[in-house]
Amino acid sequence: GRDELGPQRLRQGGGLGRALARTVGDLADAVRYLVRRGTPGLALSTMALHRFVYGMELITLILTSRNLLAPGGDADAGLAVFGTLMGTMVAGHGLSVILTPLAHERIAPSTWIVCCLLGGTVGQIVLVVTHHQLAMTIGIFVFGVGVQGAKIAVDTIVQADTDDAYRGRAFSIYDVLFNTAECVAAGVAILVLPDTGWSRVVQGALVVFVWCVAAWYGRGVRRLGDRPRPVTGLPGLEGSAQA
Helix, strand or coil, rough: CCCCCCCCCCCCCCCHHHHHHHHHHHHHHHHHHHHHHHHHHHHHHHHHHHHHHHHHHHHHHHHHHHHHHCHHHHHHHHHHHHHHHHHHHHHHHHHHHHHHHHHCCCCEEEEHHHHHHHHHHHHHHHHHHHHHHHHHHHHHHHHHHHHHHHHHHHHHHHHCCCCCCHHHHHHHHHHHHHHHHHHHHHHHHHHHCCCCCCCCCHHHHHHHHHHHHHHHHHHHHHHHHHCCCCCCCCCCCCCCCCC
16 A cells, blocks of 8 residues: 555545645655665665766767768658667667676675776767767667666665665655656756767766766765665664664
8 A cells, every 4th residue: 555665654644735745754754864874875876877877878869860870861760770779778788687687696786886887988988989870889788788787786775775664765766866867868968969969078078977976986885884874763763673
């Protein structure tokens, strides 16, 4: 039912305004919990920042396919080019589904996130250098592996390091951050991308941005010892056992 994913405390009913206020309060508690807990908050923040980059690259592919790579700017040809590039990225996602569980047997999910962030920029660097279709296809495949691998590792951390009382709300916040990041990317893309979609300066800036995110996340994880912090004093944590 409505309370299965937390919080576990029972409340009396009320009007729509009261229900909305309770929901906002519950999500605010979850944000405070995630920040105090450390590892899931860091992972969610990193996911949102990387999802922004993904959104920028997706819009780049759409515009480049239609306005730069399609012969004569033909719309049907552009759609075919985009389908090829997007299919290649999805293939990268599929490979990451195989690689990530294997990686988790050997290294921590947080380490895999950093590896995926940095590894994905290898593909992005290709997009800095050229907009040739074959090169872009290879680059976007590598980027696709990194994006999905990091996302799976974030899912793992949020699931493992979040207390039962807050896990459902943590994934609700996850969804909000995920979608907001892509909306922000769309707005930024309108401002900074040319009509052709490809810009060496923008692509280079995205690579540097991901490097900064990886460095920030890695430093945060090291500061925490890659372990979630105990959290007390928030609703729903009474009597709960936290590692």
